[in-house]
Amino acid sequence: MSANTRFTVALHIVTWMAQASQQFDLMTSEQIARSVNTNPVFIRRILGLLHKAKLVNVQHGTNAGWTLARPAAQISLLDVYQAIEQEPLFELHHTLPNQVCPIGRGIQSALTHFYRDAEMALKQQLARSTVADVLEETLAASSQRME
């Protein structure tokens, strides 16, 4: 649907941080960018969103870098989703429908309602898993592909 990979990259980031925190104190955007295979600025833009949502801590100055703000088991996929995606899942019309037409006049209000329910169902499912779950599955898949 969207050509937008920010949610995926955000999950990659926090999963990587959950794993790397066992080895390092602080992680830099440069290190993370190497795992995601992209540029540090893109990473920092997303880390900025995660920071605004208080999912990560940042430290400036010498020995700067990032840490997870709380254990991976206490960060749900919904937390990450809401930190990253501010737009609604489904867009309404770009141009206002014909307000003279009974359908055109009422459709947006109706769709808003159905879209809200659909988005809610999505979010409830996202709330059921945590970054710790993703890390676990990631490592399982990773070691399987080593063989």
Next chain:
Amino acid sequence: MSANTRFTVALHIVTWMAQASQQFDLMTSEQIARSVNTNPVFIRRILGLLHKAKLVNVQHGTNAGWTLARPAAQISLLDVYQAIEQEPLFELHHTLPNQVCPIGRGIQSALTHFYRDAEMALKQQLARSTVADVLEETLAASSQRME
């Protein structure tokens, strides 16, 4: 999330058709475009997708136009969604993650699994409502805004 309004326009179309079928035999893309307030080609592109999914019938030649293929109460929002959206809800990375990194190697397989569950929850919710429901709410909202 997506800047894509096709699902909204598709629902507008079928809702309009459900209503208009009480007055007309056949509806043209020109008529629908006037309600959506857009151009007929965009409408026909979406009608083409709905047709491929067998949700609407098309007639060519003189007295050409469109009809719903079955009653609005038998067309779910999921039917429309699947007719329109072929892309997955969440995109994976555009560039392959670093395969040397354990996270980079396993993250896509893991996310595919979590994304599948989330998309499934969304679809189950969409399956719960029909175009007839949307029409009902649309007309209710429409008449309320007349007052």
Next chain:
DNA sequence: CTGCAATGTAACTGATAAAGTTACATTGAG
């Protein structure tokens, strides 16, 4: 208080996608 390694942002650049527009071949009942 200075050096410096990293963050925080802005600005610019393709690349890609959405939707508007024009144009025209195709369809098939009358």
Next chain:
DNA sequence: CTCAATGTAACTTTATCAGTTACATTGCAG
């Protein structure tokens, strides 16, 4: 055969995504 509408292709405009360069800012180490 005619004609009104479909079916598509091609082009344009606009917007968004993400890569890139650049540079001011931060704040600990020395």
